[in-house]
Amino acid sequence: MKLDHSxxxxxxxxxxxxxxxxxxxFLGAEIMLFATLFTSYFTLENRVGSGPSGAExxxxxxxxxxxxxxxxxxxxxxxxxxxxxxxxxKAMIGFFVVTLLLGLSFLGVEIYEFxxxxxxxxxxxxxxxxxxxxxxxxxxxxxxxxxxxxGTMIILxxxxxxxxxxxxxxxxxxxxxxxxLDVVWIFIFSFIYLKGMM
Amino acid sequence: MEFFDRFAxxxxxxxxxxSMVAIGLTLIGIIAGLTYFKKWGYLWREWLTTVDHKxxxxxxxxxALLMLFRGGVDAIMMRAQLAAPEAKLLDAQHYNEIFTxxxxxxxxxxxxxxxxxxxxxxxxxxxxxxxVAFPRLNAISxxxxxxxxxxxxxxxxxxxxxDAGWTSYFPLAGNDFSTSVGTNYYMIAxxxxxxxxxMTGINMITTIMKMRAPGMTLMKxxxxxxxxxxxxxxxxxxxxxxxxxLAMGTMDRLFGTHFFASTNGGMDMLWANxxxxxxxxxxxxxxxPAFGLYSEIISTFSGRNLYGYKSMVGSIVxxxxxxxxxxxxxxxxxGQGAASNSFFSITTMAIAVPTGVKIFNWLFTLWxxxxxxxxxxxxxxGFIPLFTIGGVTGVMLxxxxxDYQYHNTMFLVAHFHNTIIPGVVFAMxxxxxxxxxxxxxxxxxxxxxxxxxxxxxxxxxLAFFPMYITGLDGQARRMYTYSESTGFGPLNMISFVGAGxxxxxxxxxxxxxxxxxxxxxxxxGSDPWDARTLEWATHxxxxxxxxxxxxSVNSTQPFWDDxxxxxxxxxxxxxxxxMPNNSGLPFIMCSIFFVWGxxxxxxxxxxxxxxxxGIFVCMAYRSFEKxxxxxxxxxxxxxxxxxLGGAKx
Numbered sequence: 144m145k146l147d148h149s150x151x152x153x154x155x156x157x158x159x160x161x162x163x164x165x166x167x168x169f170l171g172a173e174i175m176l177f178a179t180l181f182t183s184y185f186t187l188e189n190r191v192g193s194g195p196s197g198a199e200x201x202x203x204x205x206x207x208x209x210x211x212x213x214x215x216x217x218x219x220x221x222x223x224x225x226x227x228x229x230x231x232x233k234a235m236i237g238f239f240v241v242t243l244l245l246g247l248s249f250l251g252v253e254i255y256e257f258x259x260x261x262x263x264x265x266x267x268x269x270x271x272x273x274x275x276x277x278x279x280x281x282x283x284x285x286x287x288x289x290x291x292x293x294g295t296m297i298i299l300x301x302x303x304x305x306x307x308x309x310x311x312x313x314x315x316x317x318x319x320x321x322x323x324l325d326v327v328w329i330f331i332f333s334f335i336y337l338k339g340m341m
Numbered sequence: 342m343e344f345f346d347r348f349a350x351x352x353x354x355x356x357x358x359x360s361m362v363a364i365g366l367t368l369i370g371i372i373a374g375l376t377y378f379k380k381w382g383y384l385w386r387e388w389l390t391t392v393d394h395k396x397x398x399x400x401x402x403x404x405a406l407l408m409l410f411r412g413g414v415d416a417i418m419m420r421a422q423l424a425a426p427e428a429k430l431l432d433a434q435h436y437n438e439i440f441t442x443x444x445x446x447x448x449x450x451x452x453x454x455x456x457x458x459x460x461x462x463x464x465x466x467x468x469x470x471x472x473v474a475f476p477r478l479n480a481i482s483x484x485x486x487x488x489x490x491x492x493x494x495x496x497x498x499x500x501x502x503x504d505a506g507w508t509s510y511f512p513l514a515g516n517d518f519s520t521s522v523g524t525n526y527y528m529i530a531x532x533x534x535x536x537x538x539x540m541t542g543i544n545m546i547t548t549i550m551k552m553r554a555p556g557m558t559l560m561k562x563x564x565x566x567x568x569x570x571x572x573x574x575x576x577x578x579x580x581x582x583x584x585x586x587l588a589m590g591t592m593d594r595l596f597g598t599h600f601f602a603s604t605n606g607g608m609d610m611l612w613a614n615x616x617x618x619x620x621x622x623x624x625x626x627x628x629x630p631a632f633g634l635y636s637e638i639i640s641t642f643s644g645r646n647l648y649g650y651k652s653m654v655g656s657i658v659x660x661x662x663x664x665x666x667x668x669x670x671x672x673x674x675x676g677q678g679a680a681s682n683s684f685f686s687i688t689t690m691a692i693a694v695p696t697g698v699k700i701f702n703w704l705f706t707l708w709x710x711x712x713x714x715x716x717x718x719x720x721x722x723g724f725i726p727l728f729t730i731g732g733v734t735g736v737m738l739x740x741x742x743x744d745y746q747y748h749n750t751m752f753l754v755a756h757f758h759n760t761i762i763p764g765v766v767f768a769m770x771x772x773x774x775x776x777x778x779x780x781x782x783x784x785x786x787x788x789x790x791x792x793x794x795x796x797x798x799x800x801x802x803l804a805f806f807p808m809y810i811t812g813l814d815g816q817a818r819r820m821y822t823y824s825e826s827t828g829f830g831p832l833n834m835i836s837f838v839g840a841g842x843x844x845x846x847x848x849x850x851x852x853x854x855x856x857x858x859x860x861x862x863x864x865x866g867s868d869p870w871d872a873r874t875l876e877w878a879t880h881x882x883x884x885x886x887x888x889x890x891x892x893s894v895n896s897t898q899p900f901w902d903d904x905x906x907x908x909x910x911x912x913x914x915x916x917x918x919x920m921p922n923n924s925g926l927p928f929i930m931c932s933i934f935f936v937w938g939x940x941x942x943x944x945x946x947x948x949x950x951x952x953x954x955g956i957f958v959c960m961a962y963r964s965f966e967k968x969x970x971x972x973x974x975x976x977x978x979x980x981x982x983x984x985l986g987g988a989k990x
Binding site: 162165171172173183191194271272274275297299 | 474539546577582584604611615957961964
């Protein structure tokens with residue numbers, strides 16, 4: 144494998160550069176996926192049938208907690224990539240672990256939120272509105288869950304094989320993915336929760 | 342035994358039982374044949390585990406041809422049923438199932454893989470690359486498509502075929518009106534193969550953007566590469582929409598949600614919109630690469646470079662943008678009001694402009710060219726007038742006020758077959774004939790090929806032009822019969838005769854493959870058509886690494902310049918070549934995907950959970966795997982080049 148030392152470690156192989164480009168295209172597809180979910184959400188938002196509306200079920204406290212957890216985790220994954228670039232493997236793994244723990248806490252709050260919705264009679268079968276609400280949130284949540292498993296495997300690989308170009312590439316791609324989930328959450332927070340509560 | 346009741350066919354008939362027996366016998370035959378000839382190892386090593394874009398392309402090709410015949414049998418059965426009024430060959434339920442599977446199979450499992458076959462085989466060669474950007478992902482794409490197709494195809498012997506049309510409109514496709522698992526098959530099989538398509542999209546875009554030979558700027562790419570790039574950009578844009586729509590439809594059917602239901606706030610038109618936001622660009626995903634193939638073929642056999650290269654590129658890009666802005670023309674009559682109907686009317690008609698530009702560019706390429714009437718050229722020449730007729734009727738359909746007369750009639754059926762058959766199918770057969778020598782090292786017989794073309798062209802005209810008339814007279818599509826007093830009988834009989842002639846054409850293709858395999862000359866060199874682009878600059882058969890030396894490009898037709906204008910195509914010396922390793926993981930993972938899909942269709946949750954875990958285990962294994970490919974040493978490259986008739990310099 145050819146290494147180009149004028150670049151940061153993660154950009155040093157041709158295959159990594161291809162991977163990054165491909166992953167950006169994949170993120171484009173992900174944007175379309177969430178855009179479709181948002182469009183469907185806006186279409187079905189007021190079609191509550193005999194079930195509750197958003198204003199009736201949204202609570203600000205868990206949502207704010209989720210938002211802070213995810214935003215901070217986006218910051219810590221940024222720190223992890225920074226640590227990687229200056230070659231501090233231990234610090235990098237530390238920030239990765241913190242990121243994943245924040246993600247896990249986010250997921251915990253979201254699961255609590257879902258149970259709460261089902262408990263107050265806003266389950267997935269209640270109305271078109273609850274179905275698209277839980278599907279949109281759930282799609283984001285599944286992405287976070289997938290990220291947790293993926294991130295754990297990257298940590299294990301860095302521990303096992305050190306900061307190779309390959310591992311650096313994987314970590315960088317993971318950070319792109321994680322930031323993307325954060326951006327999606329900002330849209331969810333603004334256009335689902337805040338808009339719904341107004 | 343109650344558990345097994347779900348696998349029974351809800352509407353059995355002798356034909357289906359006969360198919361079951363036939364499928365069983367074929368499977369036994371294949372297994373026995375592979376065992377007898379000791380080919381299991383060969384199959385596994387050379388095909389099932391391959392990551393070579395050329396072999397994956399050939400596997401796409403074989404799948405597409407198989408599916409062409411499955412969809413073709415459906416078509417013949419439909420035309421036979423409608424050939425005479427009040428015919429009793431099929432009942433309404435079977436007719437519904439057959440037009441549904443005909444549509445899905447032909448679009449998703451015939452046309453798509455046919456195009457992917459050429460994209461995979463040709464594009465890396467055309468841009469002077471050694472493989473695609475992500476060879477392993479490419480294998481996963483293929484196997485996902487293949488498993489999706491197989492899952493869809495077993496529906497008619499296990500559990501029942503989908504019967505809500507290839508558009509699967511809700512509430513018809515909901516549980517209330519489609520009670521069998523057929524529509525589950527539709528949702529899950531398309532989901533699986535759609536995932537594969539999305540991955541191909543990412544792979545092709547990355548390959549074309551990042552792996553072109555030195556000197557090949559974007560505006561020096563061959564036209565097929567351009568159309569592949571743009572078509573895959575559409576893939577990445579619209580396939581996620583299908584993913585979401587299918588997921589919502591699956592949830593409606595299996596988890597009791599109300600997305601598209603008519604109760605509890607559900608909205609059936611949301612499905613129609615989402616489906617066509619994907620579905621309309623989808624037809625451009627099919628036609629753009631077809632345009633690309635025609636451009637290559639017309640340029641080669643006119644002995645000229647393509648007229649109006651820049652306007653060709655411009656019109657492809659404009660078509661791709663417009664294709665995403667026309668979806669509502671599929672349901673002008675479903676009540677969205679004059680303003681939005683007018684908008685979609687105008688955008689639809691606007692597509693005729695860039696398409697017209699392309700038609701004129703092809704005509705000007707022919708103008709004063711040294712035309713050679715080979716089989717690929719014959720298809721291309723036939724395509725221009727026939728496709729133009731289809732385009733004109735498309736503009737008729739685009740007028741929303743007039744569409745109230747045409748909507749859901751045979752006129753529409755005639756229109757879209759008139760664009761898809763001369764547009765896509767002719768292009769695929771032209772491409773098949775054109776690239777056959779590169780793929781297999783011998784040429785298809787020209788004489789039989791010409792017979793094939795004329796059978797298909799005449800059969801097509803006879804089969805579909807009468808539908809324009811019956812459609813305007815009010816014959817509805819998707820109706821399994823009609824009364825004698827309508828007067829549709831004679832014209833439908835002509836259609837049936839046309840379909841029969843087309844069937845002869847397709848049988849001639851099989852015969853041509855057989856005949857040419859036995860009798861065609863193997864001594865054809867690497868450039869039998871006197872072509873212009875890079876895929877013809879390497880050896881036939883193409884070595885594993887495609888090019889021993891990376892070509893250097895200075896125009897849109899570097900190989901032609903190499904032959905005629907003293908351009909040095911292969912500068913430098915042979916070095917060791919890096920190639921990816923084969924892997925069985927894509928095949929294994931996608932087989933688990935098949936089980937996953939099957940258990941989803943029948944709501945067998947324990948199996949679904951196990952197979953989901955299996956898929957994740959495969960992905961984790963891949964993540965931890967150390968696989969940096971291998972190098973082919975210089976001596977080995979030189980040896981291979983010698984064997985193929987000397988290095989190309």
